[in-house]
Amino acid sequence: MEARSVRGLSGAELEHGISVFLDQVIRTLELERTAAPLQSRRISGRAGGGKPALSEIGDTAAQHGKELMQHGFTVEEVVHDYGDLCQAITDLAFELDVQIEVDEFRILNRCLDNAIANAVTEFGYQRDIVVADQHAHDLNARLGFLAHELRNQLSTATLALSVIRNGSVGISGATGGVLERSLVNLGNLIDRSLAEVRMTAGLPLQSRLFSVHDFLAELKLSASLEANVRGFTLKVSDVDPLLAVEVDRDLLLSAAGNLLQNAFKFSHPHGEISVNAYAVADRILIDVEDQCGGLPSGDAEKMFLPFTQAGQDRTGLGLGLSISRSSIEANSGVLSVRNVPGTGCVFTIDLPRHALGDESANAEQ
Known part of the structure; x- marks a missing residue:
């Protein structure tokens, strides 16, 4: 036998x-x-x-x-x-x-x-x-974390609004800043949750060709508010307007937004967050560089695990990087991280390279 x-x-x-x-x-x-x-x-x-x-x-x-x-x-x-x-x-x-x-x-x-x-x-x-x-256990855990975070942010925003309504403080003061931060955090939570729902449900991608230059402009516009609220300088590089990617724009925007939120969350106060896009051979690379001070040896890949959080700021669900990687991989890309000891981390979105005009060329073929 x-x-x-x-x-x-x-x-x-x-x-x-x-x-x-x-x-x-x-x-x-x-x-x-x-x-x-x-x-x-x-x-x-x-x-x-x-x-x-x-x-x-x-x-x-x-x-x-x-x-x-x-x-x-x-x-x-x-x-x-x-x-x-x-x-x-x-x-x-x-x-x-x-x-x-x-x-x-x-x-x-x-x-x-x-x-x-x-x-x-x-x-x-x-x-x-x-x-x-x-x-069921995993879903309940995620729903519980999400409900907890939404309740906290909504409670803070409600209290701040009540104080402003009483007329004792102005909207442009510190209390107004609290209200603004809470609303920004609520928006981030909702955007991240919607991206996770799409990835978990396996919904079909809505891929289309678009300019990386225009995408970075939209990313900068949406992230500038949080950068200002948190006191960071946000720098976004110029890029050739003809460079393009063909992916699901909403998922890419959510993934890049999560990386920026992560950078704002863990970087040293009043630091500089950089977004740089460039072409290497047949790939388009988008780097999001923070100033978190670097990571202990071996901790870089652990950050992509669900419900993993590092640093003293424990707000959020610990799902942002995990969702970002899934979103990028669903678009035939790669999300990686490089540790810069003493300075910070560089997260890189790696996607297939296209150029504006490819869409018409494909149509002719």
Whole structure:
């Protein structure tokens, strides 16, 4: 019998399914030799599959499939579990020079067929339950974090507005700044959540050709408000107006916006945030450079994991970089990070290069 990984199961647990199954096969063979051979179907189940019917082998095989799933086995190992038993029986018969009759082998195959079918069916059912529970848990966790952050920002904005309404302070003062920051943060949360919904739902991309120059202008316009509110200098480089990318503009804007939000969040106060776009061979690169001071060795890639946050500012869900990477990869791009010790991080969006005019050329072709 082929040796297979038992994943730490004890002998008693391994024998549960096989020992009971062997006993059921023996009883089935015995009943087949009586005057009422059809009584064996109560144990083995009927041949040929079809509509499920109650049988002892079906019941215990289902329990065995559930047990193997709970101990981390794969569905292939569930099938091989019974296949190994069949191989062991035939090998033992050969070694003892015992001939297995055709009817006996037919009955053994019926028992194995029904056992495998029921074990695999229950294995799949139990696995679906585990997956559904995990998805529900992850969804509840994300919804909980999102609701918490939205409530905090909305509460802050409401309080600031109440103070301004009372007339004791002006809209241009510090309280107005609090209101402005809260509204900016609310907008960021909503934009990031919409991008995550699109990526999770697998909605089709709305790809189109557009100028990188125009895209950076839009990105600068939307990010300038947050830069001013937080006290940062935002510098966006000039780029050849003919350089273009062909991607889902909303997803790219969301990804780049997340990178800028991350830069504003972790950079030293009153620092400079830079956005530079340039072409290298057949690629368009967009760098977002912050002044966070750099990262400890080995921490760069960890930032892309969901619910991961670094630094003292723990606001947000810890999903921004994870969503950004998914959005870029969905557009045949790459999002990477380079650590600059003592200075900060450079996040790079790498996309296929196009030029304005490609759209008409493609249409002619």
